[in-house]
Amino acid sequence: MRMSSSYVVSVPIRWATVCALLILSALLLAACSAAATPAPAQEPAAVAQPTATSAPVAEPTATSAPAAEPTATAEAEPEPTAAAAEEAMAFTGDADAGMYIATLSGGCGCHFNRDLGGLAGGNKFEGPFGVVYARNITPDMETGIGSYSQEQIVSLLRSGAGSDGWQLHPIMPYHAFSVLSDKEAWDVAAYLHSLDPISNAVPDRELTADPAPFTPDVAAPAEAPTDPVARGAQLATIARCGACHTPNNEDGSPNLDLMLAGATVRDSISANITPDEATGIGSWTEEQIATLMRTGTRPDGSAVEGAMAQQIERRFNILTEADALAIAAYLKSIPAVSHDPFK
Numbered sequence: 001m002r003m004s005s006s007y008v009v010s011v012p013i014r015w016a017t018v019c020a021l022l023i024l025s026a027l028l029l030a031a032c033s034a035a036a037t038p039a040p041a042q043e044p045a046a047v048a049q050p051t052a053t054s055a056p057v058a059e060p061t062a063t064s065a066p067a068a069e070p071t072a073t074a075e076a077e078p079e080p081t082a083a084a085a086e087e088a089m090a091f092t093g094d095a096d097a098g099m100y101i102a103t104l105s106g107g108c109g110c111h112f113n114r115d116l117g118g119l120a121g122g123n124k125f126e127g128p129f130g131v132v133y134a135r136n137i138t139p140d141m142e143t144g145i146g147s148y149s150q151e152q153i154v155s156l157l158r159s160g161a162g163s164d165g166w167q168l169h170p171i172m173p174y175h176a177f178s179v180l181s182d183k184e185a186w187d188v189a190a191y192l193h194s195l196d197p198i199s200n201a202v203p204d205r206e207l208t209a210d211p212a213p214f215t216p217d218v219a220a221p222a223e224a225p226t227d228p229v230a231r232g233a234q235l236a237t238i239a240r241c242g243a244c245h246t247p248n249n250e251d252g253s254p255n256l257d258l259m260l261a262g263a264t265v266r267d268s269i270s271a272n273i274t275p276d277e278a279t280g281i282g283s284w285t286e287e288q289i290a291t292l293m294r295t296g297t298r299p300d301g302s303a304v305e306g307a308m309a310q311q312i313e314r315r316f317n318i319l320t321e322a323d324a325l326a327i328a329a330y331l332k333s334i335p336a337v338s339h340d341p342f343k
Contacts, residue, residue: 091150091190093183098191101184103315105177105238108192110134113200119192120144120200125171130207132169140197153189154182159214167211178216179237181224232330235323239315244270244307247341260334262341268306269341276336289328294319 102108111134113120120143121136139146145153155161158178160168168174180188225231236242246254247263261280262272275282281289288299296304296312304312319327 091186091193093150093186093188093190095187095190095194097184098187098189098194100318101180101188101238102191103318104235105173105315106240107315108137110172111137113198116198116200118198119195120198121202122200127171128208129169129171130205132171132205132207133202136198136200136202137192138195138198138200139193140199143199143201144197145192146197150186150189150193153192154185157185157188158216158220160211161213167213169205169207169211170214173240174214176237176240178214178220179234181221183223185220228326228329229333231323232326232328232333235327236330239327241273244311245273258337258339260331261337261339264341265307270307272337272339272341273331274334274337274339275332276338279338279340280336281331282336286325286328286332289331290319290321290324293324293327294321 108119110123110125111119111121113122119137120140121134123134125132125134136144138144141147148156152163155163156168156174158174158180160170160172160174162168177185225234242254242260244265245260245262246256247258247261249255260273261276262270264270272280274280277283284299291297292299292304293312293316295317296309298304303309316324
């Protein structure tokens with residue numbers, strides 16, 4: 001059978017078309033399979049290794065260990081607490097100024113322990129009231145006042161009152177020390193706290209009756225008085241001039257009718273220091289009185305002897321000129337009492 005030329009030509013054209021379609025289909029399949037192959041796309045999972053690298057990012061959690069340092073700081077909290085306690089125990093007074101007042105008052109001599117060489121207490125005082133032992137007033141933590149705050153010491157000084165309601169026996173002259181200004185009381189507390197601690201346990205007192213509470217008549221001023229007469233009256237009270245120069249009644253109370261008019265003290269006689277012209281110091285100037293207080297020299301050039309000489313040597317020689325003149329101004333201002341204690 002003979003094929004027409006048109007048929008012969010069309011066959012190759014059709015096969016060419018079929019081949020082209022097959023090639024196109026193969027290309028499409030390859031493209032689809034490339035698009036469908038997620039393996040390269042999984043590599044982001046490997047790129048997700050930044051998540052592993054995010055371990056450093058997670059390190060803030062590990063770094064939160066420093067954040068946990070507040071807990072470490074919490075361990076350091078005792079230091080602030082200790083600092084706060086230390087601040088609460090802080091003594092704001094001037095120890096040197098406190099030593100001046102303490103010396104004028106008698107140097108706290110009742111508390112001086114000769115064997116231990118300091119204010120470690122232990123001296124025994126007996127009377128109708130019972131037995132009292134001078135306390136250890138060094139800053140020893142166990143047997144002294146080392147654990148006392150400034151306020152506790154000041155309260156004991158000026159009113160004899162302990163923080164727990166305990167009352168000192170008035171053989172401790174807190175009645176006299178009640179005239180201390182706030183600053184002077186703080187100064188004395190600072191002085192006592194500056195001493196070397198001495199361990200010395202003192203026996204408990206044995207009293208026939210508990211001491212009555214004491215409240216000062218007048219509230220303490222913030223600062224010491226500056227008026228000479230007022231300052232002199234305060235210093236004469238602190239120094240307890242009346243203990244030697246005012247005679248006592250039979251019951252032991254001071255005879256206020258003969259206040260500072262001279263008295264017998266143990267084996268000696270104290271002079272009349274009122275401004276009486278005949279039997280006292282009325283003819284003395286304030287400067288002459290101040291000179292005797294500081295040096296023991298009378299206006300006629302003679303030296304005082306006995307107990308007064310000892311007191312000048314132990315304490316009154318440290319008086320400032322202003323304070324000595326203040327005491328003189330006070331003594332010249334009190335009522336004159338005619339009384340010769342030497343007769």
